[in-house]
Amino acid sequence: MPKNTKAPVAPPAAEATTVKAGKKASAKKQSTATAANIKSKKVFVLDTSVILYDHSAIQNFKEHDVAIPITVLEELDNFKKGNDIKNFEAREFIRFIDKLSAEHMLQDWLPLNGKNKGKFKVLMNNASTQDATTIFGDKNDHHILNSALQLQADEPQHKVVLVTKDINLRLKARALNLTSEDYETGKIRDVNELYTGNDILEDVPAVIINELYEKGSCAIDKVLPTPPTDNHYFVLKSFKNSVLAYYNQAEKQLERVDKQLAYGVKPRNAEQTFALHAILDPRIKLISIQGVAGTGKTLLALAGALEQRREYKQIYLARPVVPLSNKDIGYLPGDIKSKLNPYMEPLWDNLKYIQNQFSETSKEFQKLRDMIELEKLMITPLAYIRGRSLSNIIFIVDEAQNLTPHEVKTIISRAGENTKIIFTGDIYQIDTPYLDSQSNGLSYLIDRAKDHPLYAHITLLKGERSELANLANELL
Incomplete structure (x- = not known):
């Protein structure tokens, strides 16, 4: 054996047993972990x-x-x-x-x-x-x-x-x-907590309401301790007076909202006033309006678009085609226009309502007719939207609750310069078998887009179609 080299000494028996037991425990632990992972x-x-x-x-x-x-x-x-x-x-x-x-x-x-x-x-x-x-x-x-x-x-x-x-x-x-x-990706957690876009603030000091009436705006920290979502709307109430306002995040202030007339259509309640304000605001490019039947979603969107007809080259109206009995529209007779007409009748009904606000000899009545004939106002199927670039238009998508999140994304991604997109619908009235109030595209948009400066959302609560329609929504 070389000089100064010591032979390896075996550990004591007790120590060797401990080392061996430790290795076994480690191997057993690793084996248990692997089994648990599997x-x-x-x-x-x-x-x-x-x-x-x-x-x-x-x-x-x-x-x-x-x-x-x-x-x-x-x-x-x-x-x-x-x-x-x-x-x-x-x-x-x-x-x-x-x-x-x-x-x-x-x-x-x-x-x-x-x-x-x-x-x-x-x-x-x-x-x-x-x-x-x-x-x-x-x-x-x-x-x-x-x-x-x-x-x-x-x-x-x-x-x-x-x-x-x-x-x-x-x-x-x-x-x-x-x-x-269910497939959960793209599904919101709780539809009852979905963003509404508007709130009522009670017991606001009268001095704040007076300031909004006199100056048209006031600093947000005078009203709320923390800033709300951008483009969020409020009804501010004091003991005697009230005022409508929305939060402008860029200016860090509340700004008064006044009722506006849009192509003969006047809002009948606070929520309709908010919706029309958002539609007419050139700063807001993406809008969603949610509400039950008869709350005026499509009518307000169309009236607001017509009021801005000079700022845009075209107005597009579209709604998802939900075929009856799972049959494609190809089964229907006629060309594409004839096939789509039965699905697009609700849009034509709203157009006729707006047109009937004026006499047949008025320039507004004739202008609406000319827009349809010259295709300045078009009803188009969503199926042909992919691959297009839509610039200088207002695009109204009705019944958006029947779209998937991917379809909503596809539509928005088509937007070019100077385009405004308005989605309307009722998340509780879904006609497609694989969507529900949590997984449809309208709910997904509301949940994901809130607080973006280009986006505004309004929930319409009060039916304005007729007393009979309100009866159906409340009692049936």
Whole structure:
């Protein structure tokens, strides 16, 4: 042995036992943690409705794995042609999957792009032991159920969750002991706390109200300890008087709001006054108006747009086409104008109401007729909005609660220079099967856009159509 070199000394028996026990405990702890991670990791099975709602949905499940049944790919093939947003969503998803699987087979788990993402695969086997087609009937939804049930049997170590916008399919899944959920991305938490855009302030000192009447404005810190949302509207009340105002964030002050007449239409309550003020304010480029039937949403939007006709080259009116009996408008006879007319009648009704404020010999009556003939005022289908750049126009989108968040984003992204967009609708009156008050595009817009200087929102509460219409809203 070389000089000054000591032979290794074995640790005492007790110490060696402690080291060995420590290694075992560490290995056991690591094994337990790994098992817990495996158990906590989920596999989400997506239905066709989720893909048509959001083509990027498979990227939104964090570290969890995502699968789609082969039946979903078959259904997407039927949606890939057309100009609607759902057709775009189908095409984009198909392109994404094609790119993802360029060098792999879809039956294998493929890593999703991005940090801390899970894996993806297509489920080929839809022959589950617990056969949903035998229980519910032979249709695509039940083949999708079978795929999820078979995956649950194949991978008992993971929790399998069916994700679908179809409420009935979720119920059927739960009836078969399969966990099912709605697709939550883009869904607001509590519709009861949705931003209203306007408030009533009671017991405001009379001196503040007098200042607003005399000067037209006052510093916000005289009224509220903290500044409110930009373009937020208020009814300020004292013991005897009241005044309407809104918050101008740029000037850090409340400014008085006066009733204005717009192409023969006069607001009948405070909320209508606020809505018309926002529409006529050139500083505000994006507006949403929410309210039940008969509150005057579409009429105010149209009257305000006509009042500003000299500032814009065109006024576009549009509303989502929600086909009856799930049939596309292509089934209807005639050209595109004839097909759309039944869906656009409510817009024509509002135009006629405004036109009838004037005599047939008046220049206002004739001007409105000329605008329609010269296509200065146009009713257009939303299906053809993609790819366009809309400059120098006012774009009114009625029944916006029937749009998805992605559709709302698509419309707003079309805005060019000097364009104002107005969305109107009732978030509780939805005609499309895969949307609700929390997931529709109008609710999403209100929740996301509040406090932006270009945006204003108003909730209309009082029906002004007729006493009979109010009866229906209140009692039926």
